[in-house]
Amino acid sequence: MQLVIISGLSGSGKSVALNVMEDCGHYVVDNLPSALLPQLVTHLRGAGYQRIAVAIDVRSGSGIAALPRQLETLRSMVRDVRFLFLDARDDTLIARFSETRRKHPLGDDSLTLGEAIAREREALALVAELGHRIDTSDLSANTLRNWVKSFMNLEAGSQITLLFESFGFKYGIPVDADLVFDVRCLPNPHYDPVLRPLTGRDQPVIDFLERVPEVGRMVGDIYAFVASWLPSYVNDNRSYLTVAIGCTGGQHRSVYIAEQLAERLRDSARVLVRHRSFK
Structure with missing residues (x-):
């Protein structure tokens, strides 16, 4: 039942x-x-x-x-x-x-x-x-x-569900977030007219961000933090952990990083990915 x-x-x-x-x-x-x-x-x-x-x-x-x-x-x-x-x-x-x-x-x-x-x-x-x-x-x-x-x-x-959620700070921080990471310090594809209508799931935006070393460092640092502390959340009998990744509009950088983190941690937990700021 x-x-x-x-x-x-x-x-x-x-x-x-x-x-x-x-x-x-x-x-x-x-x-x-x-x-x-x-x-x-x-x-x-x-x-x-x-x-x-x-x-x-x-x-x-x-x-x-x-x-x-x-x-x-x-x-x-x-x-x-x-x-x-x-x-x-x-x-x-x-x-x-x-x-x-x-x-x-x-x-x-x-x-x-x-x-x-x-x-x-x-x-x-x-x-x-x-x-x-x-x-x-x-x-x-x-x-x-x-x-x-x-x-x-x-x-x-019993396995914990790990939710990676992208959002735009200009719309406010989601109230369901357990951990919030701000990636607005990274270069913004929004200022490229070709990339502006795309999202962090589109290959041209992915290529743009992967050429920036700071983006890789940010992904690695957030991954290391979540992976390091995930066992503690499991030991605390948590069923769900929501990790929110925010950029200005929630369309490019946060989307890309949420997708990257989800892919890296799929073997450690049940993983969901959600993007709040675009359909």
């Missing part, structure tokens, strides 16, 4: 993620109190269901504080338990609520929308560290669907 638990801030994309789960053949339950998870698993297993996806968030009230303990119980019942937490910047959440005109679950006459979001973020602080975290701030719904599918395609097991 596989159990996927989805949590996160209101407006961060949980409905999109649940729809992906349903499309993948999971039995989907939204807004379940965490205390009922063991009973749900027992009931659905008896009914023959093998894949379950459950959304649990602040709508469950104070009971969500028990979710970390519930996960330990669930892992003794189900071989493949995955936890996905969706996050976003406050300004993005405010904009989404303004566009949809929906009321925040914690909103009332005594709280502004910003204050309700802050209260929800505080209530979910411990839950946010339980599993894989995705910052949906600058993601389209289609991109989020693809990222959730990538998360689901990972095989279960």
Whole structure:
């Protein structure tokens, strides 16, 4: 049996993620109190269901504080338990609520929308560290669907998942990053009119960057740091480690370096690569 638990801030994309789960053949339950998870698993297993996806968030009230303990119980019942937490910047959440005109679950006459979001973020602080975290701030719904599918395609097991994520500093640092490396000091292909519309995955940009010794040194230094400390993260029982590589626009240098690091570390961990700033 596989159990996927989805949590996160209101407006961060949980409905999109649940729809992906349903499309993948999971039995989907939204807004379940965490205390009922063991009973749900027992009931659905008896009914023959093998894949379950459950959304649990602040709508469950104070009971969500028990979710970390519930996960330990669930892992003794189900071989493949995955936890996905969706996050976003406050300004993005405010904009989404303004566009949809929906009321925040914690909103009332005594709280502004910003204050309700802050209260929800505080209530979910411990839950946010339980599993894989995705910052949906600058993601389209289609991109989020693809990222959730990538998360689901990972095989279960004890091996850590290492995510290399390129981004542009002008769009802000992704909130899901565990380690952040700034590569803006390297020569920028953006200033070459021929290379400007390309990305760090295109061969002309790769050739440009590989001719610069500092780029090779940067890749080697970041690789050495991550490879050296990766066993410590594994020993700390981490399931996921997100390494964010940032340049100015997130199109050339950070993309190239994220791809290079992923290729070098594929034998050390399960590896994902994501590029935030271009489609």
